[in-house]
Amino acid sequence: MCFRYEALVMHRLALLALFALLLPPLLLAEVAPEQTGVIATLPQPPRPHWVWIADPVLQRTALLDLDENRFLGMVNGGYGLPMPLFARTRPELYMPATYYSRGTHGTRTDVVEFYDTETLALRGEVEIPNKRATNAFSIGHAALTDDDRFAAIFNWTTGTSLSIVDVVARRFTGEIALPGCSLVFAAGPRRLFSLCGDGALFTVTLDDEGREASRATSAPFFDATRDPVMEKGVRLGDQWLFVSFAGRIHSVDASGAVPVFGDPWSIVSDADRAESWRPGGNQPLAVHGGSGRLYVLMHRGGPDTHKDPGEEVWIFDVAARRRIARVPLVNPGITIYGFPLRPGAGWPAPIAALSDWAMDALTPAMVGFIEVTQDDQPLLVTASQFSGSLGVYDARSGAFLRRVGPTGWTSDVLQAPWGGR
DSSP states (O other): OOOOHHHHHHHHHHHHHHHHHHSOSOOOOOOOOOOOSOOOOOOSSOOTTEEEEEETTTTEEEEEETTTTEEEEEEEOBSSOOOOEEOSSSSEEEEEEEEETTSSSSSEEEEEEEEETTTOOEEEEEEEOTTBOOOSOOTTSEEEOTTSOEEEEEEESSSEEEEEEETTTTEEEEEEEOSSEEEEEEOSSSEEEEEETTSOEEEEEEOTTSSEEEEEEOOOSSOTTTSOBOSOOEEETTEEEEEBTTSEEEEEEOSSSSOEEOOOEESOOHHHHHTTEEEOSSBOEEEETTTTEEEEEEEEOOTTOTTSOBSEEEEEETTTTEEEEEEEOOOOOOEETTEEOOTTTTSOHHHHHHHHHHHHHHSOOOBOEEEEOOSSSOEEEEEOTTOSOEEEEETTTOOEEEEEOOOSSOOOOEEOOOSOO
């Protein structure tokens, strides 16, 4: 039986009340006055254990150092869930953003903003058509071509299209209609693809001006009626991996002019199905490029529970198509308005140990998002939509290391763009 969000929220509120009673009456700290007028510069090059965490409540994405548990900075993202694009060859990031003149209504302006990754300072913007999709989860809503030249932003009005921005010349180059397809994924120096409603793949190639040079639509590579894929794919080299509701991996090799689809393979055995294991969550997949490992967020539930939070992460060797580890998850941590509750702080060691045990054993994991850093000592990072903290694990052994935060009011899409893939 799977956890339902309503029951979990009530459980969370009850635990918050319990922990509030356990906290010492005074947890005050001396805080030095902030020095104003100082512009800091982030250390360069960026560290592989720096992670970006989207916060739709605060309308920003925050940068956190997982090793030092240090909040490094943030970039605002306007209305909706911010998810920037990161250049590989320049110290820049690009933020598709939507603004309303009166906050949630009024005159709308859609832009792609340019930020310096050393100072997180805004360097410019390009206006795009006011059509940008602002869904609850923004994975696949924008892509940067592999040559760092063009950004493609997914539009949904109910028609679907792509707005193309030349991020070098900093200009809007045009709009490309999508034939019943949605989202956008990078597939080469000037190539992009979208997923279609019938299970096909739509591919478009851009010319040097950012306009459509060619297009093609493949045959369906998954059954959109019987077992559709989740749209939240991950990239392993030239290969994109998508998981279906039932737990089948569908691969797309985007290295050539024509996409090549691998034979699907299952991540669940007959025994797993008997126990109702299936993938789910809002960011259910992560990959580690150096080891060729795929990380999948898993839960026990029935049909149509593909957005339910996970209780384990299963690790797979993609080349061998076999599971190599199962990682039991703990709750990433509890926060209220961005302030972490740390039961046991200031209490004797036995009470602190008891509160830590309560957090790990009695609170559901509630993990909806996972990411893996791309260095030689990778970390598996987990987040819950109801918390502003992160769980950190050794991505090789699966050992739980620590909780870090706060990151904000809530933690949504995670990005670990640095460290090499």
